[in-house]
Amino acid sequence: MIIGLLFYGIILSFLALFVRKKYNFLRWIIFSFYIFLTLFLTITIGKDSTYFETFNLISILNFDLSLNFRITPLGWLFTLFTTLLLFLTSIFSIVKNKNEDAERLINFFWFILIISNTGLFLADDLFTLFIFWELIGISSYFVISPGWVSSFRAVNYYFIFSIICSFFMFSGIMILYEGTGTFSIQKNVLYFISLFENSPLNAIFVAISLIIGFFVKSALFPFHIWPAQAHAKAPDDFSSVLSGIIIKYGLYRTILFFIPLFLFIKEYPVNHIMVNNIPLFSHILAWSGAITSIIATFLAIESNDMKKLAAYSTVANMGYITTALFSLSSFGIAGAIFHTINHAIFKTAIFLSIAAVKYRTHETQMHKLGGMAYKMPVTFLTFLLAIISAAGIPPLNGYVSKWMIYQGLLSSKFPFLTLAIFLSSTGAFMYLFRALHSIFLGQLPEKFDNVKEVPFLMQIPMYILMFLMVSIGIFPQFVINLINSVLTSYNISNINIKNSMIFSPLSGIDSVKVFLAFTGSFILAFILYLIGKPRKHVQPLDTYTAGQDPADFNLTRELYHFAYKFYGPFEHMFDSFRTDTKEFYDSIERKINEIGGYFRDFQSGSIRGTIYTFMLSFVLIIIYWWLL
Amino acid sequence: MIDNRILYIFSTILFLIGIFGAITNKNLIKILVSISVVETASNIFLVSIGYIKNSKPPILDANMGKISVSNLNISDPLPHALVLTAIVIGVGTTAVGIGLCIRLFQYYRTLNINRMGDKDEL
């Protein structure tokens, strides 16, 4: 039935391609209808992992390549929340793409992205995983830079990184295939674990090939620059998909491979270096996550473009998730998975509201915006709730997963990791508030006076997202039961939960009581508000300009909006050791071009060079042989 | 005194002289000439393979009388045949080379390969 879904999707994508320009919204309606169909099917299929489906492509040269799918609890959970969020963004993009240019191409490649999204998560063997992985890489590349005049430069790092990681994975798969003879994931994971005993060299090569994919796709430390560039150029509704969903693929694959490996090593640490009883390698990964979150937070504080800010916050959140995942405690892993879900939700909310603002004002620099809340209350409300949940403030869903991450880290005794996470989460509050203030509050510039709220169709996903954030925040037990089923499939001890009361080794919280406390104190504040004398509405500029008319000093409202260098002095603190990794990659690129240029000039050099090199190469072979 | 090894060494030396000329010369015609030297060196090597000490040339004529299986005292005819073809091939390539040189000269007004625009537009 999954294969039926995929083929149906391909047919629809081609159908959508041929719809004429006039009926644009028809194309996007087909698009969102298809996602709704996948959502409906994932829910109805349910979690029974006996569901197996295969479709053999060809059997060539003693390889029998076939796409086969199986519903694993982890895969099912990821498909559920990714398809839900894709459905919401698709509703949003129906209206947004009414008169976009080159959106016919975006729709087509986005369709392929969705097909490969479901395919990837439900894949049962490495070959299908690789095929969809490569499809995603290429189609997301094409959606980000769909032939606009925007140069190829912005996205080339993303493109190069994704190819490198997909082909390293390919070589890793081949080594595993050579060992086990089949592509199926279960057998290969067991073989991968046993590989560390009999041929450690090969095992390390395979491990590195898989880890590079994880580092690249979830934008960890050395590769953390591509999200910011990719988002700046991506179409607005796609950037919510890009940071909500696409950045999670590396994580999904690592959970498949490395969690069973590290847990196995944790039980039988035969000849592995163990650092406070988890393998050294996972310790390094945890620390890389922490470093990424800190660096990304400080980069986010500095960034002035709202989409770049959101992109860096995604990178920071991916940092938390990796640290929690590789702390290898049951709460840590559960917290990581829960945080991926929550992060997807509130990040889509942030990006949708940013897209709404951009839809109306066509402006992404934060200091040029301001006062949007007065004109677009619904977008403001979504952004506010998303900020609260992103900063991990209790009543909403961000808090529960952050709390679980802390429990995980503290219960397995990682003092400095928790400190790093805590530093980056307070830092998160800093730049999130900056975004809230400079986009929505403060002074409304003159040119945005006639800005209206976004059409109703765009507001629907915002309402649903708000509802999701609040409901998960108050009743997390529905999601935690799903996560428990995932933990049992990896035989990790479950989280004991009694209707919204989560018990951890260190302490327990009841999110309903937390919500009650917050509403109680809000009612108290409201009562006090009513006691006080009624207030009078006054124009924002009146008190400040003390009655004079700002026009005769030709001061506009825009000048009073303080947003440009919001944390200026704070940023100067880090001037001394500010290494710009983008600069590092640019230098590599220049170096490669230089070498290539040298060889190119050498190639088309004068005629005499030909014979000279002909003989020279002969001599080199002889010398090489003599040295060998 | 002249045996195969001496001939082999002689032809390699000639071969290397030809290549040395081809490498260090500036003028294109001189390069073509040194390449024909290389061709002749390989031809000489090819002929020297068939050399048998004090043997008669492989042509049956009056004073040789007869060729008998027992005392077949003639040098190896096959390399001679091969050399015949190799010489013509050498001629062929040099002919085409000269044609190209004329055309290049007509284009660049010089035959010095260093000044033949090595930094062209790429």
Place this chain on the structure above:
Amino acid sequence: MMNNYIVRFLIGSLTSIILGLLYMGIGRKFIARIRRCYAGPFYQSFIDVIKLFSKHSISHHWIMDFGIMMGFSGIIATVIFLPIGNFYVFPDMKGNLIIIMYFMTIGYLGMAMGVSASGNPNSPIGIGRALALMIGYEIPFALAVILLIFANGSSLLYNIIQTQQGSIYNWNLLKYPFAFIGTIIALQGMLGEQPFDAMIAPAEIASGPMVELSGKFLGFGFLQHASQIFLETGIITAMFLGGGTIIGFFTKQLFLYLLTLSIASVFPRFRFEDGVKFFWTIPTSFVLFQLILFLIKR
């Protein structure tokens, strides 16, 4: 069971407001004594609050009202989770430290949102400074929290208090003296007292966030500040001074508040980025030293 919670809720929140205002009055008298001049009666802050709530006030947008209310309710919600002596509003969740740390941020967020909706440029500058400073003092405080959680294996304040019962010698103050010193300096930043009050400095940015507040909004600000004093001193007493019975708890809180005021009235004002540098170097190294000692011992 429901009314039981409402009653407990009211007790918790009203005590924090009343006692907070009381501490402010006593503090004002204390500073006047240091400066050798006279201050109004100890109940002066009660009078101010009542006066403010009975005056008309101006607001620029409904978001401003909503923000100020949210700020105040955030602080009250945190106080509910604080163990006042041995009384807990929610018996089954006895003062979870991580919840308290995160609830505090609601107070800041609400206040900041309301104030920045007022449109006055001074307020966001103040808020920016406050948030930057927050990241400064959160580090030593978080380190102390981590240390304590490691020390007695649970993040509930109830357990931390239980371990400190008995004589004065097993107070955490004596077990981890350096951590205590670091947290006291952090407390100074949390309350926004003199060396670290660049964000609400009246001389520099017309008292920053509070510039547009008037009437009942200023009253809300007062109440928020009062319950904030009660909250932060309450946390430190629970963590380090083994919060005893109700009266002992209040006296320890007062002692801590007066200690911060005494430091405040002596020191000039830091620039906020130097403040952050200060926080990340001196108090953090104290608590770090203590943590390393603890890790080596274990």
Place this chain on the structure above:
Amino acid sequence: MKETDFNVGKFFAFLFLFIIFIFMLFPLFEQGNGLKIEKEIKDLRNRVSFAYSTKSVTDITKTLKESGDYSKYREIYNQERNDIRFKESANLENGSANIVTSIVLDYRGFDTLGELIVLFISIIGLTIILSNLNFVPFNPPTFLQKTGVLFLTPFIMLTSIYISLHGHLTPGGGFPAGSIIATLSLFLMIGYKFSYKLKFLNFIESTSGFLVFFLALLGLFITGSFLGNYLPTGIVGKLFSSYLILILYSLVSIKVGAELSVAIKTLYDGENNDR
């Protein structure tokens, strides 16, 4: 390479070539087992050309066919065979006294045909490359050239005809004869500025080439394999002995002569001023 560091380039070139020279000498002074270049070879016993020179290829292959293993032809070499007498033995395999010509045209005839094409294609290449190039005409012939050419042409003509006809008896054959004809046409150009029209030369060249290959193809249809000898081979040493080789070699000489004169003509005064 700039002008200045030219002699540095020379030094390096010398160094590289010295290394290659050493590499090329290794095979001579090597002690290990396995075949290598000996000091001198006694006789043709272990070579294929023994069969060519004793013209006994067909009956060697006959005996090998029974034993079924063609790689063991060296043992059969010392079987008794009647020897080839000059001007007496007749109806041999190919009947040409000059064994080299027998190899060139009969045993390994395909190489020569390939060589023919090499010459053909390089001359076409020359004409294509030099197409529509205008040359500076040579100054008119002086008296000395005129008389010299007048005196020499008959003798040149005679020798070329002699060489082409005696290909199978004496050394030389189609190719040298052709080049002599070409020198003849060069003299005519220098002396009397006379040359055949290019169209005519091309025609001769292509027809003679076509004929050579056609005759060879006839072999396929008559004797069952390409270049097979379907004409009688006559008595070794006589002028009219191996007929096929005689015909082929004369056609080759005509073709090569025409080709080279085309080449000389294009190099001499360009293609288009076709007088």
Place this chain on the structure above:
Amino acid sequence: MNYNTTVLLIIIPILSSFLVYMPVGLIKKSFKIIFLATILFNLLFSLKIFSVVLKYGNLITIIGNYHPPFGINLVSSFFSILFLIALYIVFLISAIIFIFKNDTKNNQQKISSVLLLYLASFSEIILTGDLFNLFVFFEIFSISNIIIISLKNEKFSLKGSIKYLLISSIGSALLLFAIGYIYAILGTLNLAEIALNFEKISFFSKCFIIFFLMGSILSELEVFPFNLWISDSYAGAKNFVNILLSGISCVVSLYIFIRMFFTIFNYPSISLYSYNFPLDIKLLLLTFFSLSIIVNQLVALTSKNIKRILAFSSAATISTILFALTSGTKSGFSSAILLIISTIISKPLLFLSSHQITKGKMEKNLDSFKNGINRKRYFSILFIVSAIFFTGFPLTPAFFGKLMLFYTYASKLNYYTYFIIVIIFSITVEFFYYFRMIHKLFIKDETERENKNIKNNLSISYFVSGLTMISILIIFFIFPNIYEKVITKMSEEIFNQKEYIQTILKLGEK
């Protein structure tokens, strides 16, 4: 089994090249028909021979009624005939383009005779069973290459052809040295017999032979130090010549390399051992080819001229093919064959479509690709499809080639596995500059004046040839197990040297 008529594959083109060259009025008018007729004849006749080979196994053709060790012979085996058919198809396509493009009016007759000789030479190279014969026709092959490259008579093509001439003449001298050396030691020129007792040769002479043979072939194979002629000759040559060069010249030299290494030197089990100078030939070749892959890819990445990019990318693919061959295992060989198939199919199409896209533009660099999608929609689609096929989109032959390549280097080749990183680097660079080109197609070109009246006069020959190539691509995409049977059969044939010698020297079985 004796089958003497395969010679016609070579003789008919030569006869028709003489015919076509005749300056006779009748032929002047009808030389095009003769030209196409011979090519079609060759194609059909090779199909017939293929059916005979399928029935009776390897066929041997004797020339001059003298059996192999003495006379020259042609061997038509499954592996060589299939190569021939593929090359004939590519030749037919480029011939169609050449004939129906009417700009080189004057010496079109001469060029068609050169092309016919080119056809005869490469079919002879593939079929021959004799070493000196291979040398002669290899020379014809390289001289015809030189002539074709220099057809355009402008700066780059002349420089390219003169460079190519210099290198190939030195290469031919080296080859002559090697042939002389082999004859001096083994006394025979027949490939089968050389293969039979190549083992007996001593170590240093074996190295001497291998090095000198390689010297001449490598310059054709566009391996880095020897491929200094590519950049000028590909950039300068005419379009149909590029198709010929990339499609046929590289593949023929690859065939020679395979034939030399696998049948004559019996590569995987070659014993090159001497006490004080051990030569690990596999490591030497691997490092050499990986160096050439890296350099070719880098130059392709940084060069601007479209033709140069495609040329160096084809050079890099050929080094990858050699890289796969040096693994010496069956799967390595099958990956090499798969990559050869993908090169033969998609590379000519790439050249064809890129030529058409940049037709109007003056200089043929990357910017001339701009706005290709609406200027020349048909050819840009062709370009995109063939680029995707060439870079190895899943389920295409190139993808399976890479799959097998990874599999060979993942299996028991101990420390050779880490050469795979070179392959990964080359794939990434390749993906990058191909997608950069595709991306350029979509970009709007500001400099272009919006003159709507540029009628893209779609020349029929390009349209037809593009269509045929695309259909072949699609067939190979939909029915992958066509070439599966072919590959298994080929690898069996190549890997048992005995069978090759058997067909020629009969070695005792009746």
